[in-house]
Amino acid sequence: MITSFHPPQRTLMGPGPSDVSPRVLSALARPTIGHLDPLFVQMMDEVKSLLQYAFQTKNTLTIPVSAPASAGMETCFVNLIEAGDTVIVCQNGVFGLRMQENVERCGAKAVLVQDDWGRACDPQKLEDALKANPDARFVAFVHAETSTGAITDAKTMCDIAHRYDCLTIVDAVTSLAGNPLYVDDWGMDAVYSGTQKCLSCIPGLSPVSFNNAAVEHIKQRKTNVQSWFLDLNLVMGYWGKGAKRAYHHTAPVNALYALHESLLMLKEEGLNQAWDRHQIHHQALKAGLDALGLDLVVPESERLPQLNAVRIPDGVNDAQVRAILLQDYQLEIGAGLGVMAGKVWRIGLMGYACRKDNVLKCVSALAEVLNRVQAPVAHKQTMAATLAAYGE
Amino acid sequence: MITSFHPPQRTLMGPGPSDVSPRVLSALARPTIGHLDPLFVQMMDEVKSLLQYAFQTKNTLTIPVSAPASAGMETCFVNLIEAGDTVIVCQNGVFGLRMQENVERCGAKAVLVQDDWGRACDPQKLEDALKANPDARFVAFVHAETSTGAITDAKTMCDIAHRYDCLTIVDAVTSLAGNPLYVDDWGMDAVYSGTQKCLSCIPGLSPVSFNNAAVEHIKQRKTNVQSWFLDLNLVMGYWGKGAKRAYHHTAPVNALYALHESLLMLKEEGLNQAWDRHQIHHQALKAGLDALGLDLVVPESERLPQLNAVRIPDGVNDAQVRAILLQDYQLEIGAGLGVMAGKVWRIGLMGYACRKDNVLKCVSALAEVLNRVQAPVAHKQTMAATLAAYGE
Numbered sequence: 001m002i003t004s005f006h007p008p009q010r011t012l013m014g015p016g017p018s019d020v021s022p023r024v025l026s027a028l029a030r031p032t033i034g035h036l037d038p039l040f041v042q043m044m045d046e047v048k049s050l051l052q053y054a055f056q057t058k059n060t061l062t063i064p065v066s067a068p069a070s071a072g073m074e075t076c077f078v079n080l081i082e083a084g085d086t087v088i089v090c091q092n093g094v095f096g097l098r099m100q101e102n103v104e105r106c107g108a109k110a111v112l113v114q115d116d117w118g119r120a121c122d123p124q125k126l127e128d129a130l131k132a133n134p135d136a137r138f139v140a141f142v143h144a145e146t147s148t149g150a151i152t153d154a155k156t157m158c159d160i161a162h163r164y165d166c167l168t169i170v171d172a173v174t175s176l177a178g179n180p181l182y183v184d185d186w187g188m189d190a191v192y193s194g195t196q197k198c199l200s201c202i203p204g205l206s207p208v209s210f211n212n213a214a215v216e217h218i219k220q221r222k223t224n225v226q227s228w229f230l231d232l233n234l235v236m237g238y239w240g241k242g243a244k245r246a247y248h249h250t251a252p253v254n255a256l257y258a259l260h261e262s263l264l265m266l267k268e269e270g271l272n273q274a275w276d277r278h279q280i281h282h283q284a285l286k287a288g289l290d291a292l293g294l295d296l297v298v299p300e301s302e303r304l305p306q307l308n309a310v311r312i313p314d315g316v317n318d319a320q321v322r323a324i325l326l327q328d329y330q331l332e333i334g335a336g337l338g339v340m341a342g343k344v345w346r347i348g349l350m351g352y353a354c355r356k357d358n359v360l361k362c363v364s365a366l367a368e369v370l371n372r373v374q375a376p377v378a379h380k381q382t383m384a385a386t387l388a389a390y391g392e
Numbered sequence: 393m394i395t396s397f398h399p400p401q402r403t404l405m406g407p408g409p410s411d412v413s414p415r416v417l418s419a420l421a422r423p424t425i426g427h428l429d430p431l432f433v434q435m436m437d438e439v440k441s442l443l444q445y446a447f448q449t450k451n452t453l454t455i456p457v458s459a460p461a462s463a464g465m466e467t468c469f470v471n472l473i474e475a476g477d478t479v480i481v482c483q484n485g486v487f488g489l490r491m492q493e494n495v496e497r498c499g500a501k502a503v504l505v506q507d508d509w510g511r512a513c514d515p516q517k518l519e520d521a522l523k524a525n526p527d528a529r530f531v532a533f534v535h536a537e538t539s540t541g542a543i544t545d546a547k548t549m550c551d552i553a554h555r556y557d558c559l560t561i562v563d564a565v566t567s568l569a570g571n572p573l574y575v576d577d578w579g580m581d582a583v584y585s586g587t588q589k590c591l592s593c594i595p596g597l598s599p600v601s602f603n604n605a606a607v608e609h610i611k612q613r614k615t616n617v618q619s620w621f622l623d624l625n626l627v628m629g630y631w632g633k634g635a636k637r638a639y640h641h642t643a644p645v646n647a648l649y650a651l652h653e654s655l656l657m658l659k660e661e662g663l664n665q666a667w668d669r670h671q672i673h674h675q676a677l678k679a680g681l682d683a684l685g686l687d688l689v690v691p692e693s694e695r696l697p698q699l700n701a702v703r704i705p706d707g708v709n710d711a712q713v714r715a716i717l718l719q720d721y722q723l724e725i726g727a728g729l730g731v732m733a734g735k736v737w738r739i740g741l742m743g744y745a746c747r748k749d750n751v752l753k754c755v756s757a758l759a760e761v762l763n764r765v766q767a768p769v770a771h772k773q774t775m776a777a778t779l780a781a782y783g784e
Contacts, residue, residue, distance in 0.1 A: 004419065028420055204596065254594045
């Protein structure tokens with residue numbers, strides 16, 4: 001017998017979805033209006049302008065794709081890449097591998113430049129690959145690897161790519177609103193993100209932005225984009241400026257209310273303040289983890305504040321700890337992915353979830369559960385260390 | 393200065409999105425939980441089982457695609473079709489043309505079998521095309537053409553396709569929950585729908601169902617599916633039975649709460665009762681339109697109850713009437729699409745919007761506005777005729 005589903009109130013400190021602000025949930029539930037309604041079209045224009053702020057770009061083609069971030073990734077690849085192209089894909093985790101998949105499904109050749117999981121992409125390796133592959137016209141990399149918590153120096157990577165006459169495709173799924181990201185200043189030609197990380201919004205949409213060079217490239221394709229749904233030549237007609245819109249697909253109206261509200265909250269807080277907030281709570285979390293004797297996988301200089309990959313201590317059962325945290329504390333932290341499965345926990349501090357009460361809850365719960373399962377840790381000192389990081 | 397967006401309370405009687413039930417909006421706004429949370433996984437299983445009921449199918453692969461119906465359409469085509477295939481596409485409106493686009497973007501050949509806009513697809517023409525194209529292995533057609541309001545005899549079309557050893561791909565975007573649809577009994581091999589029509593749910597998801605023959609075909613493809621996001625070989629791992637899920641993409645958690653609730657409402661009402669309801673209110677709407685002297689485009693035997701294409705009287709300004717209805721009555725009706733642009737209005741009676749109060753509001757508002765803009769009609773007689781259709 002199926003009845004209405006009433007989810008519990010979890011605290012989401014995994015790799016995403018992260019906690020959604022009550023303001024956003026409330027916007028989400030407002031009455032649905034038509035996707036061609038003049039008031040909705042006006043709201044779409046506001047979403048575009050707020051996204052430009054979040055991405056720090058003047059790109060006209062800055063829109064949310066009506067599907068999750070993996071579709072945003074695909075939007076970048078299927079629109080820019082044609083069969084026979086060569087694409088340098090820098091890979092240091094799960095999402096670089098997914099980029100490779102995308103390239104190959106476009107009938108193009110992916111040249112993989114690999115770095116260790118948990119490390120940034122090495123700009124020197126990129127430059128070497130570009131020298132070795134003079135036919136490459138695209139460079140793709142992940143700014144903030146959600147699978148490991150490593151950040152890559154996006155500006156340097158874009159500079160190098162441009163020196164070799166390549167367009168850049170950048171994954172900013174976890175970085176948007178969580179750490180500094182300047183799409184225009186850093187020269188990202190195409191970038192995609194998600195709504196379920198540092199934007200404090202529900203999962204299901206993928207903000208993307210394309211500069212003029214990318215748009216020109218798309219307009220001059222020799223072949224049709226292989227996806228009708230993601231073909232930006234058609235999507236641009238729908239998200240174009242002003243009241244005259246060409247019907248393409250039915251926009252996810254309520255999800256866009258939510259995104260509008262979350263972007264507005266970001267604007268109210270200010271990007272710099274949001275970036276600082278992620279850093280502050282990351283430092284406190286780190287102090288607590290240190291006191292628990294837990295190590296972060298990523299070296300300090302390459303570490304994301306919003307995604308903390310923590311090495312699981314020997315003898316501790318990964319799944320058991322996560323299950324207790326979920327059942328007894330309503331606290332979700334993430335498992336490891338790929339080669340890190342079973343070896344790390346991923347603790348997210350993203351958007352609305354990135355708060356002092358959550359940091360204290362997480363550190364305190366981890367201390368208690370580790371004590372419970374076998375690994376004795378000093379609870380009192382842990383909390384003192386965490387609070388000290390807040391200057392208390 | 394951008395502020396929170398507060399949409400008005402419209403009555404949505406266009407081609408979709410249609411009115412969303414308050415129960416569904418309330419479910420939508422429940423707290424987000426993780427997309428791999430055991431409780432969420434359990435809810436996903438319930439969504440699958442409720443979708444099987446709505447589609448009248450036992451197909452295991454019955455899931456909502458995490459994107460609008462155009463992505464559901466694309467899911468069917470990119471998974472089933474390979475370059476070089478021949479596909480018969482029956483076309484009697486906008487969405488058949490979109491099917492053709494999909495086929496061609498798969499590198500396959502589309503043989504277009506055309507019928508007039510506003511008419512059903514002619515099974516005899518399909519049979520002739522199959523005789524003339526013995527290499528065809530797929531037949532695609534639209535069950536309920538949202539652009540015109542015509543219904544096609546899906547059972548007969550599927551029977552013919554199977555006699556010629558073809559798999560069928562059926563668009564049931566507007567038919568699901570609005571008029572009889574038996575995926576198993578009628579032999580649909582792949583079918584896709586949307587949530588924003590007769591399910592009374594928000595736009596943004598696309599329920600699809602594939603039978604064993606279709607799944608076998610997908611498993612035996614020679615080439616990779618060109619879309620990573622829509623590749624059912626990967627999506628199946630995520631929506632597979634039980635607790636062990638492979639991460640593919642982050643599901644649109646809150647949208648799935650909404651779909652769960654809307655499907656539960658459908659189950660509570662009963663499919664037959666929902667189909668009857670659409671028929672009853674369609675008859676009343678038709679009585680009112682008759683009394684206003686407005687004609688339906690589609691002949692009675694090929695007419696959908698939930699989408700009524702009404703010929704705009706000579707001398708009446710299409711856009712003006714719709715604008716007044718929206719401004720003064722908060723009532724949205726749809727414009728014509730394609731060859732019918734400017735020539736018809738599309739009045740939807742879908743899902744939660746398919747109610748007596750909406751029929752009366754719509755007929756009454758149309759009568760008043762037509763009087764206002766030039767075309768004198770008798771308001772009192774119109775309402776009497778509409779009420780008489782309800783037996784009053």
